[in-house]
Amino acid sequence: MQSLYRLTRFVVHVKPFMARVADKIPGILTSIMRKVPSARVIIGDSYMEAGEIAFGRDPITKETVYVVGKEKKTQIDNVLFGNVKGTKAHPYLAGGILGINCHILRGDLLEGHRDMIQNVLKKDGAEKSEVLWIWGELDETVPYVDNLPEVKKWDAESDNFQLAVQERIGHEMFYENSQKIARVAIDYLDGA
C-alpha cells in the first residue's frame, strides 16, 4: 500500500504531463484515490498549495494584503485535511474537491460554462436576470489581468451585466474583506 502511495505521489508530481492526463482522464485519478485512501493526502496538499496564490499579494512587495484572513483560512484547511496532530481529516472533503475539479473545473469544461453565462445574459422578459461580477484586481486564481478584456466585452454588450472591480483584493474575497464585498453586494441588491 505504501509503495502505491509513493507511486501516486510520484506520478502526480510529474508535472505538467500527468496533470494533463488527469484532466483528460479523470477516472484514472479517481480510481487511484478510491483504492488508495492514503493517497488522498495529495488532494489536501495540492489544495493548500494552490491556496498560496488565492489571497491578493501586493504587486510590488509581493506581500499578502490580508495576512490575518490568509492565516485563518490556512488554519481551517490544516484541520480539515488532518494536518494537525490529533485530528482526523474531514471524511468526505477529498472526494468533494477531486469531484468538483474533475467534473466542473476541468479545463475542457470551462468554455461550456462561459457559454452558459452568455446564454443567461441573452434571456429576456420573465427569464431575464441581472448579473453583477465582482472581481479582485489581485485575483490570480481566476486571473484578472489575463481575462479582463473578454469580460469587459460582456459588460459592453449586455445591459444586464455589470463588472465591479475591487482594488487590493484577491480571489478569497470573503476571507480578505467581507465587509467591503458586502457593501458592493448590498448596493447592487438595493438598486443603488
Add this chain to the structure above:
Amino acid sequence: MPLQIQPLEAFTQEELDTLTACYGEETPQGKFLKETHGVTHYQVEGVDNGPSAKGLVVLAHGIGTSYYAFEEFAQELVNAGYSVLSYDYYGHGYSKYSGDMFVDYDKDLFVDQLQDLLGFVEKETGEICVAMVGHSTGGIVCTAANERWGKGGDNLQRKVIPKLILAAPAFYAKKVSLNFVSSSC
C-alpha cells in the same frame, strides 16, 4: 420529497464527532435536509422576527470551503434587511452525498441540490428568493441554476432568480500546481 432530519439520522456518531472536531464545535450550527441525492446542511438567517424586508438571498460557496466562509458577509446582508440561506455542497461542510464519496460532482448535481433546498426553504419560511451570490465554483453553480430554471417547458421547477452576484466566478479558473486542484475555485 425533502425532509428535515436530525444529525444522527445523517451520520454515525463517529462521523459526526469527526466533523464537529473539524469545525471546532460541539454540534453543527445549521439544520439538515434529506433530499434527492443526499443530506444538505443549511442555515436560514434573518427570519427570527418575522419575514425579511427585502427577500431571501442564497449564498453558494467555493470549492473546499463551507457556508461558514460567509459568516460575516451573511450578517451584513441580514443587517441590511435580507434573509440569507447558506448551505454546504455535497462532500463539503456537513453535507453528504448518499453514495460513493468519489461521485461525479457535476454542476447538475449541485443544481439539483439547490433546487430541492430552495424549494423547501421558501415553503418553510415564506421567503421569496431575490438573488443568489456564488463565490468561484459557486458562481458556476448559480449560473447553471438560472440557466436550467430559464429553460421553461413541462419540467420547469421554478422561475429564474432575478439577480446573480458572481464573486470571482471560476469561468476562467487558472489550473495551478497539479492542474486539477485549485484552492477555492
